[in-house]
Amino acid sequence: MAKFNLTAETIKGNYAKFISMIDKMFPTRSERIKAMYKALGEERLLFAPASSFDHFHNAIPGGYIDHVLRVMAFASKEYKHYVELGMDVSGFTKEELMFAAMHHDLGKMGFVGDGKEGYVPNPSDWHRKNQGKEYTVNEHIPFALVQDRSLFLLQQFGIQCSWNEFVGIRIHDGVYDDANKSYWMSYRASSKLRNTLPQILHNADIAASRFEFERWNKVAGNLRTGRLEDVDLTEFAESNKVKQTKTKAKADMGANLANVFGDVFK
Numbered sequence: 521m522a523k524f525n526l527t528a529e530t531i532k533g534n535y536a537k538f539i540s541m542i543d544k545m546f547p548t549r550s551e552r553i554k555a556m557y558k559a560l561g562e563e564r565l566l567f568a569p570a571s572s573f574d575h576f577h578n579a580i581p582g583g584y585i586d587h588v589l590r591v592m593a594f595a596s597k598e599y600k601h602y603v604e605l606g607m608d609v610s611g612f613t614k615e616e617l618m619f620a621a622m623h624h625d626l627g628k629m630g631f632v633g634d635g636k637e638g639y640v641p642n643p644s645d646w647h648r649k650n651q652g653k654e655y656t657v658n659e660h661i662p663f664a665l666v667q668d669r670s671l672f673l674l675q676q677f678g679i680q681c682s683w684n685e686f687v688g689i690r691i692h693d694g695v696y697d698d699a700n701k702s703y704w705m706s707y708r709a710s711s712k713l714r715n716t717l718p719q720i721l722h723n724a725d726i727a728a729s730r731f732e733f734e735r736w737n738k739v740a741g742n743l744r745t746g747r748l749e750d751v752d753l754t755e756f757a758e759s760n761k762v763k764q765t766k767t768k769a770k771a772d773m774g775a776n777l778a779n780v781f782g783d784v785f786k
Contacts, residue, residue, distance in 0.1 A: 522739050522740060522741070523574070523739065523740065524580065524735060524736045524738075524739040524740065525580050525581070526580060526581065526582045526583070526586060530582065530586070531566060531567070531581065531582035531585075531586075532566075534582060534585045534586050534589055535562075535565065535566050535582075535585055537589060538565075538585050538588065538589060539554070539557075541592075541618075541622070542554055542557075542622075545615060545618050545619070545622075546615065546618075546619060549619075549679055549680070552677050552678055552679045553677075553679055555677060556673060556674070556676075556677040556679065559632045559677070560629050560630075560632055560673075564629065564630075564637055565584070565585065565629070566582065566585070567581040567582055568582075568583070568584035568585070568628065568629060568637070568638070568639065569581065569583040569584060569639055569654070569655050570583040570584045570586070570587035570588075570625065570628065570732075571583070571639075571655075572639060572642075572653055572654065572655040572656060572657065573651070573652050573653050573654070574652035574653075574654055574736060574740070575652055575733065575736065575737075575740075575743075576729070576733070577728070577729040577732035577733055577736075578732045579652075579654045579655055580654070583732075584625065584628060584629070586732075587625065587728060587729075587732065588621070588622060588624075588625060590728040590731065590732070591621050591624065591625075591721075591724050591725050591728045592618055592621040592622055592724075594723075594724035594725075594727050594728050595617055595618070595621045595720055595721055595724035596614075596617075596618070597724075598720045598723055598724050598727075599614065599617060599720055602716060602720060607716060608715070608716065609715075609716060610715075611684070611714055611715025611716070611717070612684045612715050612716075612717040613684075616682055616684045616685050616688070616717060617688070617717055617720060617721065619681070619685050620684070620685045620688030620689050620692070620717065620721050621688075621721055621724065623670055623674065623685075623689055624667070624670065624688070624689050624692045624721060624725060625666060625670065626669070626670035626673055626674070626689075627664065627665070627666035627667060627668065627669030627670035627671075627672075627673065628666055628669075629673070630658060630661055630669075631661055631662075631669070631673075632673075632676070635658075635660060636658070636660070636661050637658055638657070638658060638661075638666075638669070639655040639656065639657065639658065640655060640656060640658045641654070641655060641656075642654055642655055642656045643656075644656075665697070665699065667689055667690050667691075667692065667693070667697075668690075670689050671686065671689060671690065684715065684717050687703070687713070687717075687718055688717045688718050688721050690703075691703045691704065691718050691722075692718065692721050692722055692725055693722070693725075694722045694726075703718070
């Protein structure tokens, strides 16, 4: 199976763009933000993946920054779309949206220190080959939800967050995380989210993840997408026949064993 990977030039270019955005977008916090990334390590930041399974999103070297830049770009476009639709975007600033977008997955970087990465290469050939699990969670660091570790790292380096930024980072996974339900599934007007920043960020993250999945799938080519009527299922039907044959063989073997042991215990 072919695998999608970023080129060395793309990884290097993404890193340069990422660092340049810090001074441009967060001038009053740029020095502390850069100090945080320096402490985490340039090499780690350069080559960190964005997830563990190849079919999730960007489980590849350089995947983290590539994903973050895409979320920032998509969030900017979504912001403009909300304005065009007449949605209220007065409750937060563009800087707050971009800050939350840049740091929404920061916790995936792990903790500061050698050997404290969030993800490490999977040592199991079987899991990489059969499940596409390219990376595994680093078991040598304390368990934490990604968003909680993100906020911990920011406070560790004295990088202040506004309430909008804090909430955006904290609940960017939407209802995929049960811990967020009280924010997203409110039944009282007074407990509704006070602005649309978290929604814009969540939508951008989902869209970026889908983009990255589709890009991976174009290379891997193991999932047919599109309208059902337009998909040729002949190949899948033939493959399914083989699977059914194997399943029947296993069932027959089980039945035979049951008969043998049944005779023994009569």
